[in-house]
Amino acid sequence: MAITVVGSVALDSIQSAAGSVEREIGGSAVHFANAASLCSKVHIVGVVGDDYPFERIRYLKDRGVDFDGVEIIPGGKTFFWKGRYEGDMGSAISEATELNVFQDFAPAVTGAARDSRFLFLANIHPGLQLHVRKNLGDSAFAVLDSMNYWIENAREDLLGVIAAVDAAILNSDEIRSLTGENNLIAAARAVLGMGPSYVIVKKGEHGVLAVSNDWIAVLPAVPLEKIVDPTGAGDSFAGALVGYLDRAGTLDAVTWRKALAWANCVASFNVQDFSVYGIAGITVRDVLRRYDEYREVFQIEGGLDAVSNAAG
């Protein structure tokens, strides 16, 4: 029982209506591990410079996150991103992107990280994603994330890796752009046709849609009136989802629905603080308490008795 994630380990400077942080820990692999480690053992494969503040991720190591696969480039600088959010915080406005050591990232999965039951290919060049997948073989259940940049600029590579994974996670805009389908269910079915057995569409404030050949799941987001920092929400969602699936050990429709609900709850903590701190301080019990509130908003006990009685 373990998960290997390949992706960015970064430092982020972020500004939103709620405040700002400077050079705080971030990156898709770290946000993923932050959430997944609530459920499972996580191996991170990434790269940083020797400026990386390892003391700040000590709590992740305590939660079972293995940083041995994070290469440290002497004299190198860690991937740095600066962005801000306005209005409904639907998307970030990038102010600076310094790839630094991440520019030459050549992921090498070694040791125990090769034996994980799940592999998460975070948002990196799809050619690299496919390289990792091929290098590891098909034994792990592979989940992919991507972004519009690769859809527009590396479409063939992206189609190649989509064909090689078990599940793809995309947001509404991405899946519409990838498939040319406006209807999200039709778009998800189109991606199923490209190879994966499961397609998950992140709809932001509107929650999540998941489609397999046998079932559809649609779950609302946890209702939140105030968002501090949405950075990493998608990776936290993916981490919690894969973490739950790994912990459950089954992939039936009921387990998927529960995993999606769990992931929505975990991701809701992510957006309530900057960097990793919305999730860093919480326990499984905190998430379960939120789940109890969350399910109240959409669970319906019993039938539609007011009309079904009359229908006989």
Add this chain to the structure above:
Amino acid sequence: MAITVVGSVALDSIQSAAGSVEREIGGSAVHFANAASLCSKVHIVGVVGDDYPFERIRYLKDRGVDFDGVEIIPGGKTFFWKGRYEGDMGSAISEATELNVFQDFAPAVTGAARDSRFLFLANIHPGLQLHVRKNLGDSAFAVLDSMNYWIENAREDLLGVIAAVDAAILNSDEIRSLTGENNLIAAARAVLGMGPSYVIVKKGEHGVLAVSNDWIAVLPAVPLEKIVDPTGAGDSFAGALVGYLDRAGTLDAVTWRKALAWANCVASFNVQDFSVYGIAGITVRDVLRRYDEYREVFQIEGGLDAVSNAAG
């Protein structure tokens, strides 16, 4: 047990990717009654010309819809709208709007229509809506629909009638425009502050959000891969919602959630055919069958056992 609806009775020419219809029956009051009459007795208050094809709504009379409150103007022409849908069908492109006899609509609620338990003020000038509400007094539970045009051009009148109703139904764009709040829950709470006890936000393909002072409900739309004609979906949703509430006879949180789920199912039939025909031919049993499929996509039986067992 009955509902009075005040609104437009129209003829629509509609074009979508699925085909087109010419001068078919439409209008917000008719779409509302079409859905509400699955559950309850409905009185329509409206106006038409003597060109109105009453033979086509005979099935509605058979379902208990009372057209006595629909004034027929001799020599007048019925409200006509022509529009088309493109892309994701999120909004209609109007090609012609001929108000005709609707221009001078002065709703007069008389007879049995005055004693209904529910009053639906469909999308007409908010000044007229308030006039009707005041004329009838507060005994009915009043539900209001509106649109961006009135938010922009008759804001004070709209605020006046919002303060005088029990529930307001708006779509995402409308409630953001009305309140200046991007976050839909915050926007709904802002409208609660204007007077109503319940605020319902229609999110189109993303389903519905409802907020009271005591609870929040968020339910997905019925997943549909193909939409024929979204005209009247909002009014069908409102009709089904109010119909269910009238039939149930209670307004507790559980009943509201069931009413919202029922309304999502009924509205899903509306968009699968042109004009009123998606709902015209169905029975309560058909909707209940769809509800059984619908609830599969978001209902979760039991707890998050994969993690809750470990949390003890």
